Amino acid sequence: MKKLFALIIVAFLVLTVFVGCTSTGTTTKTAATTKAKEDVTLDFWYWEDSEGQEKNIYTDKWVAYAKSKGINVNFNGMASISVMHEKLIPALAAKVGPDVLGTTPAWIPELVSLDALKDMTNDMKKWESFANNDVGKGILELCRANQKGYYCMPWNVVVLYLYCRVDLFEAAGVAYPETMDQFYQACKDLTRDTNNDGKIDQYGFAMRGAAGGHTSWASLVFNADANASYLTADGKPGFNTQAVIDANQKFIDLYKNGYCPPSSITDGMQGIQQNFTTGVAAMFPHHIGSYNTIIKTVGEANVKVIAMPVGASGNRFITSDPATISINAASKHLEEAVTFMEFLVSPDIVVERAKSLGRYPWQESLLKDAYWHSNQALDVSTSLVGQSVAPPVIASASDWTNNLFPQTLQRALQGMITSKEMIQILADGLK
């Protein structure tokens, strides 16, 4: 009898394990369906570049706008673009994840291959800026990301330039570089022993050796060849030329000759910004998103913003970092997601966000405002945005920028591979 009782209890426990594993989804689905009729809550994922300020921009305006439409939004800011990518891919592959998501054109081929994004071609046509031809064809092509339709809407862009420490340049008697030869010379002249203790304590250039350094690298290397690009029109790597290899060697020599802080090889954004604001490095590459922070720390009078130098080709190679908005194809609230997305890309919100966080709108009519020339960072960015080049738009782009590029650059900086080998590895990684 006791044994029979024990057997019944065990059988019951086993049964509850299986029932517990299968019942949850149904319960949640039912609750969600019921909830959908009464109120809709969207999940919005984006990467937080601005110290938690992103969601503050929308909140009041969005609450007022959404109230009448019965939509709530959970704003989920990820620590960085690479963290967002790491979390996003598994979520979308599992057909879960956010309803609305910040993206970048480089991710689109990858996300489309997962069938993760809603085709927004029809939504794009209804977008007033599109209908008014207010967005450049180049930008629309970028958003199309080599796909048949549009899977993202343009949101904003930032353009890479060079920050210079006015005080360090003046103390060294160095002029702001216009060309690459002047840039290399400036790096050398700005690498100094400032306190006469026999040791170098100031360096010319804060090189970014960690993930994210590909944009500044391309800006300082691709300008050696007028035809250099990440990818050619037929999708092949466009930078495996002798001119680029030679320019890359000079870039590597900046570190080997000691014109960059020793930590450069593994420095990310925080490291290079810190080197600049503390006076360890006289120049560092970034964009308008950091301008407010930089001038708050160093003082506006001590900061000079200049365009990336002109290379041996006679041209600059200006890299940009575009951000776009997409909708999860698996979202249970597609209509509401489109409504929210339209809000995010509306001219008023784009301008407010751009002004608050240091970004650039895509819409050409918005750029005519005098505001976009009201400080040196805006002025330089506005003058460069039309000629800027976005990172490659292929399925392996994220792996290339986050893993292959930093590892390969670090190996070259340590002398483990030559400049030619580095360029070959990077070119092979984009095939």
Place this chain on the structure above:
Amino acid sequence: MKIFSPKLNHFDFAPIIMLIPAAIILLCVILYPILNAIGMSFQFYVISRWKERRFVGLENYIKILSDDAFHVAIVNSLRWVFITVPSQFLVGLILALLLNRKFKGRGFIRSICMIPWVTSGVVIALMWSWIYNSNFGVLNDILKRIGLISTNIAFLANHDTALNSQIVVMIWQGIPFFTVMLLASMQSIPLDLYEAANVAGANALQKFRYITLPFLMPTIFITSLLRFIWVANNVDIIYQMTQGGPGYSSLTLSVYAYMKAQKSMDFGYASALAVYGTLFMSILMVVYIRLLNKKEQNR
């Protein structure tokens, strides 16, 4: 409860049936993921190219053998494990011997010794990254003040020092585990053995060698085995501090497999790396266990 009960004269299923729920959970949580990972290692499986997912046999395993990063990771893994664990053990043993003595504030000292162990790996990595910082790190400052160096060292940016710097962090983190385990074991040693040794005129070293150490051997064996496995599988310290860089200089097999899965989204390749790592560790553990068993038999 005996399964075969002569009195009842039949096979008693009750204990086995009682264990079924636990066995099911273990199978689901441990065995299924392992088999799934082994299965993935024979596939081309990149999440962002999931439509191209297909069986490729041993292709991943063969590709790995010609991967430079893998070769470096193997050597780094050996250094990582065989420097870290013995160092943790030695320092842990010394601390345990000290804490086994009676002195004022012993309880407080025992508590603060646990701090490295209870702190999360991410916090430790961030803290030590700042200590090692080449511009403002406290370590460079101290070394310069005592005259050991004249210019700052970029500990984590130099391929000669990156892995060794992180080994120091791992040693620091794991010392309390050995200290606590060995201390507990020491406290179970009968005191009359030491009294007898005193009467026999044994000195401290002889007491340690002939009384303390033999009693500690089972604990040393099991703690070392556990630490070898945990240290080999550790990802968070290296991932947070250098992500295996600069280049591959601080890349271990576990970190490489993690990065291949999480960053490159190449689950097939990452699973094959993990299988290699498991085989590698299994061989080391078998050799370790056999050597220790041999030593035990010879005694």
